[in-house]
Amino acid sequence: MGTPSVYIKDRQKVEKILTAMRQTGPSAVQVISDFDMTLTRFAYNGKRCPTCHNILDNSKLISEDCKAELADLLKTYYPIEIDSTRPVEEKLPLMVEWWTKAHHILVQQRIRKDLLAVVVQESDAMLRDGYQLFFNHLQEHDVPLLIFSAGIGDILEEVIRQAGVFHPNVKVFSNYMEFNDTGVLQGFKGELIHVYNKHEGALLNSSHFQELKQRHNVLLLGDSLGDLSMADGVPDLENILKIGYLNDKVEERRESYLSSYDIVLEKDETMDVPNAILLHITGSK
Numbered sequence: 001m002g003t004p005s006v007y008i009k010d011r012q013k014v015e016k017i018l019t020a021m022r023q024t025g026p027s028a029v030q031v032i033s034d035f036d037m038t039l040t041r042f043a044y045n046g047k048r049c050p051t052c053h054n055i056l057d058n059s060k061l062i063s064e065d066c067k068a069e070l071a072d073l074l075k076t077y078y079p080i081e082i083d084s085t086r087p088v089e090e091k092l093p094l095m096v097e098w099w100t101k102a103h104h105i106l107v108q109q110r111i112r113k114d115l116l117a118v119v120v121q122e123s124d125a126m127l128r129d130g131y132q133l134f135f136n137h138l139q140e141h142d143v144p145l146l147i148f149s150a151g152i153g154d155i156l157e158e159v160i161r162q163a164g165v166f167h168p169n170v171k172v173f174s175n176y177m178e179f180n181d182t183g184v185l186q187g188f189k190g191e192l193i194h195v196y197n198k199h200e201g202a203l204l205n206s207s208h209f210q211e212l213k214q215r216h217n218v219l220l221l222g223d224s225l226g227d228l229s230m231a232d233g234v235p236d237l238e239n240i241l242k243i244g245y246l247n248d249k250v251e252e253r254r255e256s257y258l259s260s261y262d263i264v265l266e267k268d269e270t271m272d273v274p275n276a277i278l279l280h281i282t283g284s285k
């Protein structure tokens with residue numbers, strides 16, 4: 001891994017947003033974040049960390065044949081997901097195809113709900129360094145944290161529960177598993193969420209944003225260009241600061257990230273920058 005870098009295209013704009021957010025304070029803020037590779041680490045000791053899907057894919061609950069099939073899917077579709085030269089419209093059907101095929105394989109494996117906690121415990125999943133301060137500070141200041149994830153909600157919740165940070169101010173929107181009466185996976189609930197349709201999820205859940213309608217300031221955290229639409233349903237948005245983790249293929253994607261995110265964190269495995277911003281907004285430093 002290279003040295004972590006912080007890029008800001010328009011420093012004045014960032015300073016203006018931060019000043020406004022500090023003036024109104026924590027009661028006017030909500031944090032909207034992606035999960036995989038944003039709140040979790042991309043790599044540790046040079047080895048890729050798993051996404052929610054990968055936690056299951058690599059687990060003892062999946063047969064060797066299916067593991068190979070899931071790995072093939074990842075090899076085919078992940079490069080498409082992160083290819084910044086391909087238009088999103090072209091990627092949409094392919095993302096639906098990836099998620100649908102992967103979920104179909106997972107359902108075939110008759111995964112038991114009661115084994116999910118063990119699988120997470122045995123995985124290499126890691127939240128980013130500084131996650132305790134991030135989650136605990138938001139909870140202490142009653143700032144809602146909305147997590148929009150195209151991962152698997154049941155796994156995501158287990159990761160943050162086991163890390164001791166699934167506080168009451170955290171609300172998760174994700175793909176949740178549907179189990180039958182005997183606790184065996186039989187499908188996924190609701191509309192499929194993939195990386196490029198999070199705005200649909202955001203709008204479908206606009207009733208939730210309504211509950212937060214006095215919170216006009218948003219701190220958005222993501223690692224994909226698809227994450228930029230997560231705040232689309234927020235009513236009367238006044239200030240939004242978008243922080244993007246650029247983890248992979250950094251040279252090719254730097255320019256597109258700099259044009260869309262206010263702050264770009266390149267090869268940074270920590271929550272240091274979001275934490276510093278939170279402390280600033282809450283007047284804690």
Ligand SMILES: Nc1ccn([C@@H]2O[C@H](COP(=O)(O)O)[C@@H](O)[C@H]2O)c(=O)n1
Nearest residue numbers: 034035036051053054102148149150151
């Ligand atoms: N079968 C799949 C499908 C997707 N992924 C990865 O999951 C991530 C999505 O979750 P977010 O919390 O980031 O929305 C995304 O990075 C995909 O590459 C996967 O690993 N397996």
Ligand SMILES: [Mg+2]
Nearest residue numbers: 034036037223
């Ligand atoms: Mg992500």
